[in-house]
Amino acid sequence: MKRFLMVLLAVMFMVPAAHAVTKAEDIATTIMLRGYACPGRTVSNISEREDARGNKTIQATCADGARYQINVSADGRVTVQRLN
Amino acid sequence: MDLFVVAATCMAVLFLAFPLYADGQSCSKAERASGQPAKVETSVEAANKEGSELPVKALESKPVIKREKREAPVKAVASEALPRQEKGSKQSEAAKADADDAHAVQQISVDIEGLKTRLQETDAIGVFTKLAIRSDILDLVAEINRHRKKNRLEQKITEMRASFDGLLLKMVALLERDPDLSRDLYVSRESIWKSLLEVKV
Incomplete structure (x- = not known):
């Protein structure tokens, strides 16, 4: 019984891990959608902040060292700008 | 152990x-x-048998096209030699076909709502990617409406369609982890384009 539960838990944790998109991949894809190169399709050093109006600002670094700022306005508009 | x-x-x-x-x-x-869209449609037929929602409507629009193709030569013959009664029956068939078309249009509109829901709920792309795609779609709709206000939509329709096709291809490529949704989006691209042209706001 204990062995069966362990197997079940392992399956439950492994299957979503194989299919879900990580936040780093999501941000990298957003950067690429706006026409910037982001090799490796992942980012690092993610910093995120939100102001009182609901506008969200995310900064992340791509594998080639380029740092980008992603602005998500309160109404859901997404813009990307390169910082360096 | x-x-x-x-x-x-x-x-x-x-x-x-x-x-x-x-x-x-x-x-x-x-x-x-x-x-080759033909291969896509056959795969849609397979998906339809499994019971997915969208391909059903995509397939229901297909017989309409086939019927038009079949009717065209028949109409040419009827105008030459068929008696009036047969012409009357043809008219009733045409009325039935129009009713079927209207029914298909209603189902296509339902499909697009279903596609929206599936896009919102899919795990194949992240939240920021979805928001970026949404921004692109809103920009395209705003551009279409801007051209419509200036009465230049017919001149710019090719450019708008090219932008739409590019955006759709981006979405299809991004949804590679959700091949069913990706295929359904590609198959119903004409319906999506028509619905985008109808958006007035």
């Missing part, structure tokens, strides 16, 4: 999960590379 069982199970799950994903990916890439 327990750890061995867990590790073996994890390996088995990974082995089962990734080949499935790889199959879907290679399938969608092959479809894109070949660029």
